[in-house]
Amino acid sequence: GSCSMPGGNSMAFGSKILPMRGVLPLLLCTFATAFVPHAPAPLDWAKQGRAVAPPGSGSCSMPGRFCVRAAPGVALRGKGFGGLSNPVRSKDPDAKKEERARREKERLAAIEAKEEAAQQLVVEAEAAAAAEEEEEDLLLDADGEWLEVNFDKNLGSGAYGDVYEARIVGGPLNGTRAVAKSAVPFNIYATRRGQVQNSLSTTMTMSRTRGGGFTPKQFLEVEAQINKIVSEECPEIGAEFIGECVKDGKKWVVWKYESKHTLKDLFDRACKRNSLAGFAKQLGFEGFVEDDPSSVRALVTEVARELLTICQTLTDAGLTHRDIKPQNIIVHRNKLLLIDFGAAAAMGLDKQIGFDPDRGPCDVKYNPPECLVEEEAWEVFDIYSVGLILLRLIFRPLWDGDGFTSFIMDYRANRQNIDAWLTEVTLCDPAVAGQSWLTEEVATEARARANKHKKPLFQDDVRKETRDDEYRRFSSLSCSFAANKAEQEPPASPAVESGAATVDQSSTDPAVASKEKGGGEG
Numbered sequence: 001g002s003c004s005m006p007g008g009n010s011m012a013f014g015s016k017i018l019p020m021r022g023v024l025p026l027l028l029c030t031f032a033t034a035f036v037p038h039a040p041a042p043l044d045w046a047k048q049g050r051a052v053a054p055p056g057s058g059s060c061s062m063p064g065r066f067c068v069r070a071a072p073g074v075a076l077r078g079k080g081f082g083g084l085s086n087p088v089r090s091k092d093p094d095a096k097k098e099e100r101a102r103r104e105k106e107r108l109a110a111i112e113a114k115e116e117a118a119q120q121l122v123v124e125a126e127a128a129a130a131a132e133e134e135e136e137d138l139l140l141d142a143d144g145e146w147l148e149v150n151f152d153k154n155l156g157s158g159a160y161g162d163v164y165e166a167r168i169v170g171g172p173l174n175g176t177r178a179v180a181k182s183a184v185p186f187n188i189y190a191t192r193r194g195q196v197q198n199s200l201s202t203t204m205t206m207s208r209t210r211g212g213g214f215t216p217k218q219f220l221e222v223e224a225q226i227n228k229i230v231s232e233e234c235p236e237i238g239a240e241f242i243g244e245c246v247k248d249g250k251k252w253v254v255w256k257y258e259s260k261h262t263l264k265d266l267f268d269r270a271c272k273r274n275s276l277a278g279f280a281k282q283l284g285f286e287g288f289v290e291d292d293p294s295s296v297r298a299l300v301t302e303v304a305r306e307l308l309t310i311c312q313t314l315t316d317a318g319l320t321h322r323d324i325k326p327q328n329i330i331v332h333r334n335k336l337l338l339i340d341f342g343a344a345a346a347m348g349l350d351k352q353i354g355f356d357p358d359r360g361p362c363d364v365k366y367n368p369p370e371c372l373v374e375e376e377a378w379e380v381f382d383i384y385s386v387g388l389i390l391l392r393l394i395f396r397p398l399w400d401g402d403g404f405t406s407f408i409m410d411y412r413a414n415r416q417n418i419d420a421w422l423t424e425v426t427l428c429d430p431a432v433a434g435q436s437w438l439t440e441e442v443a444t445e446a447r448a449r450a451n452k453h454k455k456p457l458f459q460d461d462v463r464k465e466t467r468d469d470e471y472r473r474f475s476s477l478s479c480s481f482a483a484n485k486a487e488q489e490p491p492a493s494p495a496v497e498s499g500a501a502t503v504d505q506s507s508t509d510p511a512v513a514s515k516e517k518g519g520g521e522g
Helices: 020-035 043-048 071-078 093-139 186-200 216-233 263-273 277-282 293-316 378-394 401-413 418-428 440-448 467-488 494-506
Strands: 002-004 010-012 059-062 066-069 147-157 161-168 177-183 241-247 250-256 329-332 335-338
Touching (some): 147 241, 147 250, 161 216, 177 216, 263 277, 263 329, 263 378, 263 401, 293 335, 293 378, 401 418, 418 440
Antiparallel strands (some): 002 010, 059 066, 329 335
């Protein structure tokens, strides 16, 4: 209950005796508290009255939570904080204004310093990224020392290029497994292109004119440009693009090795095992039931969703692939990715890349009817190819690559008219061909009526059925005919029995049934 006073005097508030020699210091303390500028005491210890006063405040706590400033702090109070003047508490308006301006300037300077520090961090991050990019550029130099091609592992050959397994040597990508593609000599390109055309049909061609067009080296250059666009605009739809180089006088385009499984491999496995279970497993499709139509429909829908999403993403980037087929679709971590942009073209950009209105390096089996991309409607070209892939997935006989080729040849021979094709299939089916009412005149009239989609092929005044009903009736007739034929045939050796089973099954396959009655255009 005591406090020190100037002159070594003290007083006890709790006693009734107040020495006269302590009155003068008390008056001086009161005067200083009332009239000398000072810093207000912190609110927490001033309220509580129990904390120790801040050093240099010249104050102490008293009983009853009463705060008093002692005389030793008077000199400091007169000079403000830390013995300095305090113009803000001055009565001079100009001094107050200057002090406020100074403090505002300091505040703005602090904010500017923080912003400069943040900008410096951004500059340093950009410099680090540029250094990494420069390091990669140094890695992917023009001489191709970073690329090691394994010529013993040929992953595939197309019309204008060969693909090999490779590996990156040195730099941050050291040891990365890669895929490298190079252009073939022009004479090999011409031979391969002719073999593709002759293996299908003389009416199937990849050009509207003779001569001209891109060379294999030009195709590879276009592929490199398209891959750069894909890596910038939509890298999620394809294999990771690493770069390009020239090694031993030959140009190479390089990607990261993502997967060895293509959609073609899945079709071949499904055909061999007569099951889509492996197909569904590779795509991560859970709960697949082989004989459940709803399960098969869900699988087809999922494949369609992925492929159409890829097409839409390409369209948004201004690109068309022009060669979507099972061989150019890989399965990586249960996801479909597009590869081989050698036939691609940039159509929706400021400058077209890889487009020739009279030519296109496309696979004729998966081309739409127009064969070449139309400049006015380039966005829909790839959709037709996706539709054919889904067609293969839906119909079991088309899982086999040869069966699909046979179907495409017959389909195109009938002017890619589905009704005309089905008409020929129907007329060539042994179950229908044996009917007494099917004369040559009726067959000719049916072929002429194939383009009229609403009417049935064969007029039947009694049934009054639709075209779809007629197709279903003939399909049931064909299945019953095949079943009866199998029952009537005598047992055969296992080898012959296996072949007979194949023939019986093919009678229900439109792509093969057309060959059973002498082949022909159907």
